[in-house]
Amino acid sequence: MKSLAGESDYDDVLEDCREKLFRFEKKLHRRPLREGRPRDYIKKLSGQLLERWAVYDR
């Protein structure tokens, strides 16, 4: 499996897929997480990930 990110020949594919995904997500009935453990968990793990973005996202 090969990543096509950044290959200009596939710009149209990326655009098409992106549009499909956004169009689909508009139909979802997303709801905020319940207070308590779920929100606490997401904040904790988000923090861990954020610290590493600076290392990898160059």
Next chain:
Amino acid sequence: MADNPNILFINTDQQTWNAVSAYGNPYVHTPYIDQLQKNGISFMKSYCTDPVCAPARASWVTGLYTSENGVPFNGGRMHDDIPDLGQILTSNGYHAIHCGKWHVEDRPMRKSFHNLYTGKRDIGACGGEYYDRVSTHAVIDFLDCYDETIPFYLQVGLVNPHDICEYLHNHEHKSIPGPVEQGILAVEDLPPLPKNFKYDEREILLQKMLHRDEETSIHAPILNGIRDWTENQWRFLSWNHYRFVEAVDQQIGLILNTLQNSRFKNNTLIIFAADHGESSGCHQAFQKFSLYEESIHVPFIVATLNDQLDVPKGVLDTEHFVSGVDLVPTVLDYAGIKVPGGVQGLSLKPLIERKSTDIDSKTKDCEKHEKKTSAENTIPWRDFVYVESNFWGRAIVTERFKYIMEYRPKQKENFFPPWTGYRLYWIGTALRYSERPMGNEKPCR
């Protein structure tokens, strides 16, 4: 209601779609899942809604995606006002029964289902070696003794091959010699390394971080323990996974044999699926969590052990994308119950019955068959499947591409998925199916 079929939903935990011998995998032997394949229709493009236990299972019982039902990761809490499959079936005249692993915290299973396992706590994420036997015994007892006139829906949550996680936990912070080095197995006993063992350096960022960076991995201790694994040790991981698959297959065999000899044989629909897959060294990853194929692509079979229900035998459907959200509408359709508004999935029943009709027509009259398979016989269906991965990204899988969009931080405070109320920042990546992992792309029958 008494004429409606019984429905037996057997599910396994952490079984990749191709860990089935009937699909051409020579490294695993699953005679009983193969029996289901021979007696039903296999949906070869079936995907979980989220490659983690609780989210995938929450979708199974709600027909909703995980960002809708409140369970985007293990420990998420389902919204109280969302009805689950047990409640819907019970209020419409079915006897809804659960046995085995549940793992949808904060949704009391015993209020929605009759539970065959008598312990006070639900069966969790490990211990397949013993809990699966307990569950199987309970199911066998049920099939032997059930004497009510109303139909039943019985879901059996088998834990294995999830015990592969326990195998990995054994490696935390320590080095265990491989079985080849110990002389227990010969090299030729092991499955080969997956073709995609060497990952693409341009893979999406979070997958790279989560699987190879101990600071961000959910299972950092495991990562520490396996960092210096030899190729044979990775191959032994895959070998182990297949042995756990075979262990759960034996339990499925016991259940099928009991059903075969019960009075329910002729009126029971069987659905078989796995909640999510297992990486087994693909992309040098372990367990699930990622949006790679091995993690999200799962088996899904609808079968019967009789000729009375309209289910084709030995068919591989390679055309239609199936999602975990399809379980609720499919079960309700077979049960003759109206699907509640808002449910995202699609019933597979029309696809199954059309396949059956196609085969029947083909046998009787080839000319008519050709006419029936024309456009007029096409059932409207999705042309891609949508998968969420906890809170760090989501993907669509189309016929030729997989497109992954990560949640990416622009500023610290908005590194959250949009449905938590924070701003979304995204990155797009498309993965092309240029190289399938081990297993036949077009499995043999």
